[in-house]
Amino acid sequence: MNTQSHALQPAAPAAPAMSAGSVLTQVSSVLAVIVLLILACAWLARRLGFAPKTGGSQALKVSASVQVGQRERVVIVDTAEARLVLGVTAAQITHLHTLPPVAPDERAPAPAAPQDFRQLLQNLVKRPGKPQ
Structure with missing residues (x-):
């Protein structure tokens, strides 16, 4: 009788x-x-x-820069009206000279199209001295 009572009892409820x-x-x-x-x-x-x-900003663009000391630089900045030659130090910026603006035909060509992901990844993976 004991074995039958186990068979008739409902199974334990499953995990909620x-x-x-x-x-x-x-x-x-x-x-x-x-x-x-x-x-x-x-x-x-x-x-x-x-x-x-x-x-x-497209209004100001650094077109050239030269290091002349440990912390000193001479920079050429292009604006719409002129090209400014500036002396830049850690403490100040000094106006050295004003040049006429660059003619549109003398401006540098537009930058090349950006590389696709595959080329960019290959450039990143390249290591100096490792043959390709």
Whole structure:
């Protein structure tokens, strides 16, 4: 009789299913981690110089620069009206000379099209002294 009573008893209930709130919390936390990882990669790319610099003004452009001392430079800055020759030190910037503006036909050609990802990756992987 004892063996029959075990056979007639219902099986133990299965483990409860996860609640919807728990699943939503897990999915949200994984999504947040992925977004933070993408932002960290973008920040790292910008810090290492892989991302182009933004926010530069087209009105001022440094066209040439020469180091003349430990902390001194002579810089040529192109503006719309003139080219300025400036002496730059750690403490100050001094106007040295004003040149006429560059004619449009003398300006440097537009930069070449950016490299595709494959070429960029190959350039990064190259090591000096290693044959290709």
